[in-house]
Every structure is written in C-alpha cells, then in structure tokens.
Amino acid sequence: MTHPGEITRRQMLRRLGMTAFVAGPGAGLLSACATGGTGGEPSAAPSITASASSKNPFGVDPKKPLEVVIFGGGYGDAYAKDVHEALYKKEFPGVTVKHDATQQIGTQLRPRFVSGDVPDVLNNSGPESMDLAALAAEGHLADLSVLFDAPSIDDPAKKVRDTVTPAVIDNAKIDGKDLVLNYTVSHRALWYNAKLFASKGWTLPKTWAEFTALGDKAKQEGILLFAYPGLKGPYYQLWNVLYTAAKIGGNQVIIDIDNLVDNAWNAEPMKQAVAAWVDIQAKYGDKAYFGLDHTQTQIKQLQNKLLFYPVGSWIENEMAKDKPDDFEYAIAPLPDVTSADKMPYGAIQVGVGENFVVAAKGKNPQGGLEYLRIMLSKEGARGFTEKTENLTVVNGAADGLDLPAGLRSAAKAQDAAGQNIITDARFEGWYKELFDYGTQQINVVMAGRVTPEKFCADMQKKADQIKKDDAVAKQTRSQ
Incomplete structure (x- = not known):
C-alpha cells in the first residue's frame, strides 16, 4: 500500500x-x-x-x-x-x-x-x-x-x-x-532581421493591429509574418503564449500556473493569448512548418521567408555559420494585444x-x-x-x-524595459509532465484542431491531475 x-x-x-x-x-x-x-x-x-x-x-x-x-x-x-x-x-x-x-x-x-x-x-x-x-x-x-x-x-x-x-x-x-x-x-521574445526591416522601411509593430497590418504587407511579398518549429521546438510557441498572457494580465498569470492555482490555465489573459496567436497562425502562418525542426525553420528565417520567430538569445550563436551578410538578428518586444494590457509595450522576458x-x-x-x-x-x-x-x-x-548585434539589441531592449520584465515559467522544471503535455497540445491548438478554450481546459485538467498526485513534489513561488 x-x-x-x-x-x-x-x-x-x-x-x-x-x-x-x-x-x-x-x-x-x-x-x-x-x-x-x-x-x-x-x-x-x-x-x-x-x-x-x-x-x-x-x-x-x-x-x-x-x-x-x-x-x-x-x-x-x-x-x-x-x-x-x-x-x-x-x-x-x-x-x-x-x-x-x-x-x-x-x-x-x-x-x-x-x-x-x-x-x-x-x-x-x-x-x-x-x-x-x-x-x-x-x-x-x-x-x-x-x-x-x-x-x-x-x-x-x-x-x-x-x-x-x-x-x-x-x-x-x-x-x-x-x-x-x-x-x-536569456532574452526570449520575437526575433527578426533588422537589415530586412531597414531595407523595407518597416517599423516594429507596437499594437496587435499594427502587427497584423505588417502581416498583410509581408504576405504580399510572399513572406510569413510568423512561424515556429512544430516538429522539434513547439515549446518555443508554448513559451511565447505564456509570455503573451503575462503581457496581457501581468506576471501573476504565470505565477498562478506555476503554483498550480485552481483554474490558472483558464484565466482570461491565457485564453486571449492563445486565441491571438491561433488567429495569427490561421491568417499569416503555414502549416508546413509543423513538420519542420528548429534548424530548418531558422534557415527559412535566414532566407527571409518569415519575419518573426519566437526564440531566445541563443539563436544568434546557433545560426552563426549559416547567417548571411544581409541578416542581422534583433529582438522585438511583444506588441500590445489589448488596449488594457497590464504590462506596457517594451516588456520583454529576461530569465x-x-x-x-x-x-x-x-x-x-x-x-x-x-x-x-x-x-x-x-x-x-x-x-x-x-x-x-x-x-x-x-x-x-x-x-x-x-558583443554581436543581436546581443546588443537584447541588452538595449532590457534597458528600455526597466522593471517591466516578464517572468519565466518554472513549471517547465518543476512539473515536466505538464510542460511536455503543453508542448504537444500547443501544436494541436495552433493547427486549429481544438479551440483556444479547449486547449486551456485540457491544460487545466492536466494541471489538476498533477496537483492531486501525491507522488509529485509540489513547489511554490511568490514572485
């Protein structure tokens, strides 16, 4: 017994x-x-x-x-x-x-x-x-x-x-x-080619409306607004959704998820974040990327086939041997998703x-x-x-x-963010079973096979199972 x-x-x-x-x-x-x-x-x-x-x-x-x-x-x-x-x-x-x-x-x-x-x-x-x-x-x-x-x-x-x-x-x-x-x-945000933006005369979008408007411009030139590697690296998008939820509702959204608070995954900012990115995928994405690994996706970005890629500051070194001269990594903060986001434009994740x-x-x-x-x-x-x-x-x-250009860009963005730093999600290390499940399910929702509400409900159900499992040591954080 x-x-x-x-x-x-x-x-x-x-x-x-x-x-x-x-x-x-x-x-x-x-x-x-x-x-x-x-x-x-x-x-x-x-x-x-x-x-x-x-x-x-x-x-x-x-x-x-x-x-x-x-x-x-x-x-x-x-x-x-x-x-x-x-x-x-x-x-x-x-x-x-x-x-x-x-x-x-x-x-x-x-x-x-x-x-x-x-x-x-x-x-x-x-x-x-x-x-x-x-x-x-x-x-x-x-x-x-x-x-x-x-x-x-x-x-x-x-x-x-x-x-x-x-x-x-x-x-x-x-x-x-x-x-x-x-x-x-590390600085996890949306990374892009600063030289491409300079050559096109594009500016970084500060609102979601500006983000989608840029997506329309890019689409006319055969460029995706956004992509992530669905084969090896879907957790990049899971991170991205979590940080977007924190941008909307503040860091408490992630803290509650880490602490296995009841209905944390069903919080409105979480639902809004998932819905926003599912909409971007539907309008400006390409399902072919669900079959690519991180290296293949990153090569596509180096070829200017996609604008924004959700990753951390290690990307610059990882792709150093493949990066062409006309590509310069730079960091872009998440655009405001709503007019009432708790964290202002410029907030970035530093962890x-x-x-x-x-x-x-x-x-x-x-x-x-x-x-x-x-x-x-x-x-x-x-x-x-x-x-x-x-x-x-x-x-x-x-x-x-x-320091290389991308790292200088990240340091500058961190300085500009000041105290508006998005926290890291610690359940990745605390409850790996939950994180792995989220890594699988983010592909499901981004592909449109379930609704954002169903994704959040399924994640909450998994979190509840772990919370009730006496074999899993529970961790807590206050900030």
Whole structure:
C-alpha cells in the first residue's frame, strides 16, 4: 500500500520516463538493481573531505577523474572543452576529464541514472531534458548551497552567491533546496532581421493591429509574418503564449500556473493569448512548418521567408555559420494585444536558464562542485560568452567584450524595459509532465484542431491531475 506522499518505484520510473524499460525486455535487469539508491532519499550536499582549504573548498582529490556531459545544442560544447574543462585541468594538472556532448540527454542519461553510473556534471537542457524534480526526489542531485556559500575564485572575500544575479538563487530551488545552477541570461521574445526591416522601411509593430497590418504587407511579398518549429521546438510557441498572457494580465498569470492555482490555465489573459496567436497562425502562418525542426525553420528565417520567430538569445550563436551578410538578428518586444494590457509595450522576458547539476551519487561530486565554481568565475563566464556570444549570470564577466548585434539589441531592449520584465515559467522544471503535455497540445491548438478554450481546459485538467498526485513534489513561488 502506498501512503500519501510516498513514491513507489514504478511512479518514480514513470516520472523519469523509464516505464518502457520496466514493461519491456529490460524488466529483469531493472528489477535487479535500483536507481543508484532505492528511492525517497533527499538530496544532500556532498561530503567535504579533510583536505578542504580556502583554495580547494570542497576538498577535491586532484587525481580523481571527472566526467562532464553537455547538451550539444545552440551553445555547442566548445565552451566546455576549451574553457571550463581546460581551467579545471589547469587547476588540477594531470587530471582526466571525460567529455561527452549530445542532443539526446534523456535517451542517453536515463538508463545511467537507473543503473547508478552517472556523470559528475550534467548540462540538462534541450527537448530531451530530464525531470529534475524526479531526480531530486530520488536523491540524485547534489545540494549546491555549499557551492553558493563557497569563496569566489575572483574574490575569496565574497561568496559565490554574491557574484551572480539574484535570479540564480531564486531559480536554484527544488523542494526548498539549492539543486540547480542556471548559467545563462536569456532574452526570449520575437526575433527578426533588422537589415530586412531597414531595407523595407518597416517599423516594429507596437499594437496587435499594427502587427497584423505588417502581416498583410509581408504576405504580399510572399513572406510569413510568423512561424515556429512544430516538429522539434513547439515549446518555443508554448513559451511565447505564456509570455503573451503575462503581457496581457501581468506576471501573476504565470505565477498562478506555476503554483498550480485552481483554474490558472483558464484565466482570461491565457485564453486571449492563445486565441491571438491561433488567429495569427490561421491568417499569416503555414502549416508546413509543423513538420519542420528548429534548424530548418531558422534557415527559412535566414532566407527571409518569415519575419518573426519566437526564440531566445541563443539563436544568434546557433545560426552563426549559416547567417548571411544581409541578416542581422534583433529582438522585438511583444506588441500590445489589448488596449488594457497590464504590462506596457517594451516588456520583454529576461530569465536565467541552461541548467547544470552535480550528481550526488557520481564518482566525484566534489570535483563537480569545483567545476561549477570555475564556471562561475569571471574567466570561466567570459570564456563562455566569447565562445557562444551569449551572456552568463556572472556579474561583470562580459564587461568590455565586443558583443554581436543581436546581443546588443537584447541588452538595449532590457534597458528600455526597466522593471517591466516578464517572468519565466518554472513549471517547465518543476512539473515536466505538464510542460511536455503543453508542448504537444500547443501544436494541436495552433493547427486549429481544438479551440483556444479547449486547449486551456485540457491544460487545466492536466494541471489538476498533477496537483492531486501525491507522488509529485509540489513547489511554490511568490514572485
């Protein structure tokens, strides 16, 4: 019998996406081994060895190998190999660092977490990112409070937590513990080609009427107003709808969704946001894009076949090798959807992202903590920006760098937004089952197969199921 709050092994494996292994040919193997600890053990800080010092605060064994797995997406993995791992090797000469980069985080890592053979550092990102709340519930994530309280490499008189943007600490928590490092600052909005707009004499639309009027102009020239990748990347549009709802009704719309508040998905701003974008898709979109992945869609934009693309500031680096000279990435705030939007024109989403975790049950968790501390040094963060043309959460690390046009545009938009910053949706990491469901359903509603009201009702039904599921640890936020 399972009592309220208990998590059975089958429930946990379901949340980790491993039920196929349990039900299938591997059932015998899994019945013979646990997930590196048979469930329910709270995540804890790795033990600090007796050799700890001010320079080596976690007591890293300088000869112990370290394994790092990186999501090989928009940021690539050169920043890890050439910067962070190189700095780690410099700190511990002769140490072996095993490096792996993959876009199939879940496919490759789930079996390893089940067997207990885990990497020390994991960059958990991309469409196959793992359910961090589920991993935390199994005790797989090292407590990072010791990292945040450790002396900064740049100024040992300061703690690491005092050298990063406060959003890092706010977003680190699962069940009240600091378990996740969000490393990048991203700007998610509508991205466009500034050179195309300049050549056409077009200005950015500030109202929805101006937005659709521009869509009519673009259509006459064979250009789509808007598109998103329906095959790999529909969550870009889910983000876009959520941020639009916050633009209409304020950040409380997203906060209520994150907190599983009753009928949060059925709130009027959410319905208005979905309806507005469904209308745009119907009038100015192309259903062929539902069959394209993110790279194919982004190539279409580089060919000026679509104007606005809902994505984050990593896009510039991701497409750097394909970007023609007549294309210049720039950020466009969401137009006013109604005349009574709670957030003014110019509000944009600025958040922290790109998750990194240390495996509590890895072979070298102390080394994993030190690797993250190196990442959070100015040298480590500056190197990341130079390699990826994206900003990190480390204060002042990019000072003096010659930033690319898109990043300059994002920084300018952030300055113009002031306090009008759209919050990030945290249920993506808290309740991955809900986020994955939304990622599927956004295609359904955007294709016109269900109404916006039905989409919101279905999302609410899913949220209600998760709220009632005692096996799912509940999280809360106040802002």
